[in-house]
Amino acid sequence: MRVDIVTIFPEFFGVLDVSLLGRARQSGLIDVRVHDLREFAHDRHRTVDDSPYGGGAGMVMKPEPWGEALDGIVGESSTLVVPSPAGAPFTQATARELAAREHLVFACGRYEGIDQRVIDHYADRIEVRELSLGDYVLNGGEVAAMAMIEAVGRLVPGVIGNPASLDEESHESGLLEYPSYTKPALWRGRAVPPVLLSGNHGAVAEWRRAQQIERTGRVRPDLIGGE
Numbered sequence: 001m002r003v004d005i006v007t008i009f010p011e012f013f014g015v016l017d018v019s020l021l022g023r024a025r026q027s028g029l030i031d032v033r034v035h036d037l038r039e040f041a042h043d044r045h046r047t048v049d050d051s052p053y054g055g056g057a058g059m060v061m062k063p064e065p066w067g068e069a070l071d072g073i074v075g076e077s078s079t080l081v082v083p084s085p086a087g088a089p090f091t092q093a094t095a096r097e098l099a100a101r102e103h104l105v106f107a108c109g110r111y112e113g114i115d116q117r118v119i120d121h122y123a124d125r126i127e128v129r130e131l132s133l134g135d136y137v138l139n140g141g142e143v144a145a146m147a148m149i150e151a152v153g154r155l156v157p158g159v160i161g162n163p164a165s166l167d168e169e170s171h172e173s174g175l176l177e178y179p180s181y182t183k184p185a186l187w188r189g190r191a192v193p194p195v196l197l198s199g200n201h202g203a204v205a206e207w208r209r210a211q212q213i214e215r216t217g218r219v220r221p222d223l224i225g226g227e
């Protein structure tokens with residue numbers, strides 16, 4: 001998979017060199033390139049934003065630098081991802097869909113967003129997804145893009161050593177994951193639930209399922225048709 005990121009904060013993405021995704025980059029499974037939007041500004045101050053037409057608070061990112069940057073990066077089989085609190089929810093299902101794409105381009109906006117014509121222009125040509133991490137506001141798309149790249153990248157075949165470990169995770173089944181325990185069997189007076197030491201695989205599976213349902217109903221009733 002190829003991933004391009006356009007941002008005014010390229011240094012944010014240094015963290016992609018470490019951990020699981022760092023290894024995926026080194027092994028060539030995921031080819032990530034970061035581009036500085038300011039290199040596509042032409043004035044002396046490398047301006048990438050301006051005041052909004054119609055008035056209002058904040059600044060809007062100008063279309064010209066975005067057009068020049070993206071024209072050099074997108075091809076006909078690219079998917080343009082625009083992280084935005086005004087986007088559709090980014091879910092595990094979205095991550096699965098994006099993991100099947102050959103080329104993702106992340107356009108990280110700051111301030112009050114990117115001139116809407118940039119999104120409309122590329123949406124006429126390629127797949128464009130405006131996506132939000134959740135119902136809260138971040139200062140820009142960078143941290144959101146990083147979260148999305150991690151969620152998508154770990155689903156790319158070969159990135160995770162044991163793919164079976166992906167199936168039992170929170171959100172893959174529509175339920176939250178069951179609680180996990182390891183040695184010692186007794187820690188600070190707290191025992192591991194005895195069923196997990198019983199060797200009875202059927203009983204363990206049943207207990208885990210019940211835990212998933214209890215936990216989901218308690219903390220995320222919305223996932224199972226409640227509230």
Ligand code: 6GU
Nearest residue numbers: 083084133134136138144
């Ligand atoms: Cl994708 N971007 C920004 N700026 N804020 C967010 C978000 C994205 N998702 C939640 N809040």
